[in-house]
Amino acid sequence: MKQYKGIIFDMDGVLLDSERLYKRIEADMYHAAGIQPTKNEIAKSMGRGCENWWQYLRDTYHLDIDPAAQAEYESRRYFDLLDVPEERPAVFPGVQECFEACHNAGIHLSIASGSKRYLVEKVIDLLKIRMYIDGFVTSEDVKAGKPDPEIMETAASIMGVRPEDCLVIDDATNGMVAGKKAGTDAWLFASADAALVDASEADAVVQSHWEIMEHLNLSK
Structure with a gap:
């Protein structure tokens, strides 16, 4: 790998x-x-x-x-x-463990989201992962959203890593295409809407954060 x-x-x-x-x-x-x-x-x-x-x-x-x-x-x-417990979306199992394992292995992390900045800030704090990431990019930080590569290029720049040394993990075709255009590899995170996604752009398909760690040979 x-x-x-x-x-x-x-x-x-x-x-x-x-x-x-x-x-x-x-x-x-x-x-x-x-x-x-x-x-x-x-x-x-x-x-x-x-x-x-x-x-x-x-x-x-x-x-x-x-x-x-x-x-x-x-x-x-x-x-x-997000403040209503019965309405709040579930956190995918293993998110914090995956981020911690990547961080401990010396892998830089960032988030590239089409959401508003205040939403991304809130989710980062909800998941308690701020200490593991170099930063994040939102729809407010770029001129064009996914599948334009700008958001991935910006995320790579925040980490101080060349795009060709980066991996994008996304649940949508537009995100994977944005990564590919920027020069990254791309894995499809097969969530509930995976049936609507063209997986042909994916270098790999993963179904959980535990599987991400397994593919990266990281300890849980």
């Missing part, structure tokens, strides 16, 4: 099992807007960031909406639900 100097993790669908909650929030918003995006459209939207998605919906369905306002509403609703 290749020895990576840096690993770039996606957040939603990789660290938190949050896609179901996002889907429920978006379903309410679709109903209010009088639209129903197809499964194929939703699959292509994964990892792109909320505002880009609402721009697509506005243009495709000719909606009289402000994409930035829609994205902010969706993000704030999700942010508020």
Whole structure:
């Protein structure tokens, strides 16, 4: 197995099992807007960031909406639900152990997420992983979201590691493509929505953080 100097993790669908909650929030918003995006459209939207998605919906369905306002509403609703125990998405088992093992092995870590900065900050503190990461990149830090490589290039730069020495772990095709364009390897984290993801871009498929550690030959 290749020895990576840096690993770039996606957040939603990789660290938190949050896609179901996002889907429920978006379903309410679709109903209010009088639209129903197809499964194929939703699959292509994964990892792109909320505002880009609402721009697509506005243009495709000719909606009289402000994409930035829609994205902010969706993000704030999700942010508020993180404080409700019965609504809060589950943390994937082994996240903290995986981050600690990588850190102890001298592997640099960062997070590249299409979410808002305040959401990423909150999740990092919720997961108690801030001490293990070099930093993070959000939709507010780049001009273009995934699958553009900018977010992965920025995450690699934060770690001080060349992209070709990095691994991206993402649950969406857009994230893996962004990594590949930047020059990284890419692993698919097969979460609940894996059936909607084109795994052809993946160098490997993993289903848990324990499996990530096993592939990297790290002790648990």
